[in-house]
Amino acid sequence: MTSANWYKVLDELINRGHLAAGGDLGRIVRDALATHVGVDGLLYVSDLPQRHLHPLGTDAAAPVAPIAIDGTRAGRSFQRVEIFRDHDPETGTPVLWVPVLNGTHRMGSLRVVPPEGADPDDATLRQHCWTVGGLLGHLIIAKLAQSDALHRARRPRPLTVSAELLWQLLPPQTFATPDMTVSAVVEYYDEAGGDGFDYTADGRLGHVAVFDATGHDLQAGLVCSMAMAATRNARRVNETLAGIARRADTVLREHAAETRFATAVLATVDFDSGVLSYLNAGHPPPVLLRDGRIHKMLDEGRRMPLGLQHLDDADPTLPGREQLRPGDRILLYTDGVTEARNDRGEHFGIDRLVDIVERESEAGLPPPETLRRVVHAILHHQRGELHDDATLLLLEWPTPRHPKLLPSEALRPADDRAVAHGHPARSPGRLDPT
Known part of the structure; x- marks a missing residue:
């Protein structure tokens, strides 16, 4: 050989x-x-x-x-x-x-x-x-x-039409450059209604986003798809975070039913300075993880959900800003994660979520495996039957220098x-x- x-x-x-x-x-x-x-x-x-x-x-x-x-x-x-x-x-x-x-x-x-x-x-x-x-x-x-x-070969069960639509739009569930790592996971994978995620990294700026459209039907999938397409379209002509959100407002108000909208977190990280900027459109607040524990909830930059902002109103919302330290992680999630209930009516909750993320990370697992196990824990909490889509996205800045994340580095x-x-x-x- x-x-x-x-x-x-x-x-x-x-x-x-x-x-x-x-x-x-x-x-x-x-x-x-x-x-x-x-x-x-x-x-x-x-x-x-x-x-x-x-x-x-x-x-x-x-x-x-x-x-x-x-x-x-x-x-x-x-x-x-x-x-x-x-x-x-x-x-x-x-x-x-x-x-x-x-x-x-x-x-x-x-x-x-x-x-x-x-x-x-x-x-x-x-x-x-x-x-x-x-x-x-x-x-x-x-x-x-x-x-x-x-x-x-990748489907143990057939997808719904809504899930079929969304899986064609979602980027790969793991992505890494020397400047950031993104891992994401979606469950119910086969009946996905309106959850989605997105990211990109070009030059010295990275973007991440998580979406949750109202409803659990094909219309929810369409609203999420429109929100993702609108934000990508605006992002690719170098719009600001506010401009990206406004583009989604325009598209959803013009093409979605009046009762349909999407919550979202839209965020950027400056790779050189480590400054995170973010808008929260009616979504659960992201969590900043530092030194193995919750450092703070990121609760600034709040605005109306995408599609509910009046197009003729000036948008006074200023993005929230957070100075990251090397090794910080940002956890974004939809309410299907924290609000998952067990037989006793107990929510899965943010504390349980972060505890599992930290415990699995400390075990030396790569980020995608950490999130895979978190989703399995959520399913176990509800005896295998989720009642809402559950989406998680973990952003790390910069990418930890670890051979499990960068195959090319592992070959040095x-x-x-x-x-x-x-x-x-x-x-x-x-x-x-x-």
Whole structure:
């Protein structure tokens, strides 16, 4: 398994990928690995609620069962964004589980069975597998919009039309640059009514937003979609936060029913100064997390919900401002999170929410895994039956220098990472001892 042979794997994936349908990716990677490096590979994609990994490109006559993300080695690889060693339960053959990433967004896992006699702990083997996993993540995203087969693989249950609409508009659930990390999650994923999130990072400014439209039907999805499109449209012509909100007001008042509106938080962070500016359009206040606990609720910059501000009225609302410190995190959420009730009528509440976020973060989990577990805790609180959409978004400034968040950084030489970060480095290819 020379580097030249691994290059041939990448070459085949890229060139066959140009004319491939999404449902072909599992077969293409399996063929390329077997032909050029003698590796048995099976591609799995995560479903939207991030509860199972589903195989792609398997023989219909010999179906392969999905793998639970919780409680399995494959799932731990997905959760922690690391290569994990496992073994085949029938043959005892060593197996590697390799994260499949689009940037920092977790798309699934690649099951790799090295050829007989190969060392599964070999650093070079793991580096090559890591690179293949990164390429596959990009290919999945490139093919997703035109592939019903990929969409079906990611849906344990059919979506409502409203959820179908919103999932086409939402950006990836995890995004990172050296200046910020954003992780977000939406539940009910399959019946999403009117919740949404958005973000962007260009130049020295980052934007984040969370939306919650009234209702739990297709009209709610339409209102949320219009609000997202209007704010993106204004943002892309460099409008101020006030101008972005006013654009959404205009669109919703002209095209939505009179009783329909959307609450939202619209925020920017200046990467150089660390100044957070935000408008709160009738939404629950964001939480500033500092040093492992709630520092304050961000309750300034309040204005009417989007679509309720009269277009002929001057908008006197000034954005709230907060000076962030490096390592600060901003938690945005919809009321479906904090107002979730259990059988005794107890709200999930902000304190419980922040406690879980901090506890899971201190356990060394990446932000997307932290939020995935928060959503599962909310579902458990309501015995698996939410009564409203629940959306969470976690913004970190700047991006913590940690290999779990930046795959490219994880591939740097260990000595360089240790010096840069001031702590022992972890390679994506390390053998997890547990």
